[in-house]
Amino acid sequence: MTEFELIERYFRPLTLDRPETGALKDDAAVLTPPAGCDLVVTSDTVNAGRHFLPDDPPETIARKALRVNLSDLAAMSANPLAYQLNIAFSQNAFPPKDWLDAFTGALRDDQIAHNLFLLGGDTTVIDGPLSISITAFGTAPHGKALRRAGAKPGDRILITGPVGDSGAGLDLLQDRLTLPDDLPQNAETKETLIRRYREPEIVTSAADLIRIYAHAAADISDGLPADLGHICKASGVCAEIMAAALPLSPEIRALHARGLRTWPQIVGSGDDYKLVLTVPPEHAKDLCDKLKPHGLHAAVIGSCRRPPAENAPLTVRLTGPDGKEIPLPQAGWTHF
């Protein structure tokens, strides 16, 4: 198969025949951003053996590669528009046709769900593992995209769904966690947690709503303390969150009750890809209600505080159900 045949058969259909893409036959694509809108731009690379497991199904690799970018757009309150796909195929394991069919089919399904098209990209071969770089574009009214800076003392801290599932899924995959035999529905629990690691569930339909209500936002890719910490540093506030208020899946709740997932493990593991928002107190409950039709079960988990002194560190504190502080790893996930 030549590069041109590969592009024509597998990738050109993902352009949805949009004229901006020139059917992937020009040196570049030509995007006309909607009038009055900013273009929100994000890039994420996922590498086999690092960000997904080499034997993961092609559908889940496709979903992870695209959704980690969609999560960044959601965190900026941007509406998805298009994406560039740069894919480096492993020389030693060039994928067979059914892999390519499944991979591009999953991209297509997610494109339809999130209303975006493939704008362009590049296909290469690498003397190493499969590597996928996506650059995604979204739109937001000029000057209105949500940033990490903007949180104010008194803001309520919201989270748009349960945390800790992905971290437990990865630990299960890598044998750092074993489910006890007495856990009800053991096989289903394992499968559910692993699926949540492999395929983050992203909601992009609430961007307009979040943009109206929230002061600041970030997605939880590096773990709640790290990502909320970024909001604190950018905004000059401290954050206090309550373990008892954290939304947990039934699976994590059961593991936590048995002492198999500690609070730092639940909140500190990355890859959850929920959003953490800061919202003026008078709108917090209202926003939670309005997010429900989008399939988001948001919860208020704490508040932003003015730092106790001018040069005090901008901390994220977690209080346990017993009222005592739970020490948190502040650094979060780093790749080096």
Add this chain to the structure above:
Amino acid sequence: MTEFELIERYFRPLTLDRPETGALKDDAAVLTPPAGCDLVVTSDTVNAGRHFLPDDPPETIARKALRVNLSDLAAMSANPLAYQLNIAFSQNAFPPKDWLDAFTGALRDDQIAHNLFLLGGDTTVIDGPLSISITAFGTAPHGKALRRAGAKPGDRILITGPVGDSGAGLDLLQDRLTLPDDLPQNAETKETLIRRYREPEIVTSAADLIRIYAHAAADISDGLPADLGHICKASGVCAEIMAAALPLSPEIRALHARGLRTWPQIVGSGDDYKLVLTVPPEHAKDLCDKLKPHGLHAAVIGSCRRPPAENAPLTVRLTGPDGKEIPLPQAGWTHF
């Protein structure tokens, strides 16, 4: 070094403190495209061992990674604006600080020369060779970006500089070409050809001029027959080019005279990153003159022709100095 320290020390300075970038601290960047302009978007990935050699100097790797994208923008007659940098560092050879200094320093110099800034990106680690994906953004007046379609029968075919240097440079590096001992200035010739392979020389300042005069354009990354062939297929024309009219560097001219580079080798090797343009005949000479102040020594190398019959193949024909046709590989460079 944590990921955040790496970004802060080496990559944030490349944002040139542009507010669009949010100092690389947000989930995404926010670009406000200039009013009345389209955004031209291109992506290219370069992988060590495939698109550059693993021991190449960091400066030349940086220049190649960025310039192959700038070449695509130039081919679309777009003015450079910004770029996303996704870099996957090899786990087994994480670069030392002087490598990172040299790499980012070269990016910075090219940014200044071509008037663009780092908008965002991602840094990861890969269990394989260094891989660099860049997505570059340029601007062109709405609807005016040059495409491959648009060439008309009678158009003159222009090339913006000599071809064949990069291919010879790569063959020298990989011992497929040895310079004869009697060649004058042997060492300089070798160095020059290798540098042209490693560091394509790109001109982006002529975009406005080319957009006014040319009907169609492509960059020569896959070799002249392949890239001109794309213009022919997109435009419904045939192309005839004259070997005697091709601009050649003194180095290639000397090798050709000794029978060490054949015409198919000279025109067929990729990586030259000159532009091939089709221009109405009355403007061809004028455009060549106007390109000189931009450092481009363009030459008219042939013409576009109406296909001889309705379903005739849209061919690229090369005629030798003796008037006879020189068979060309039509497929060009493909990665698979």
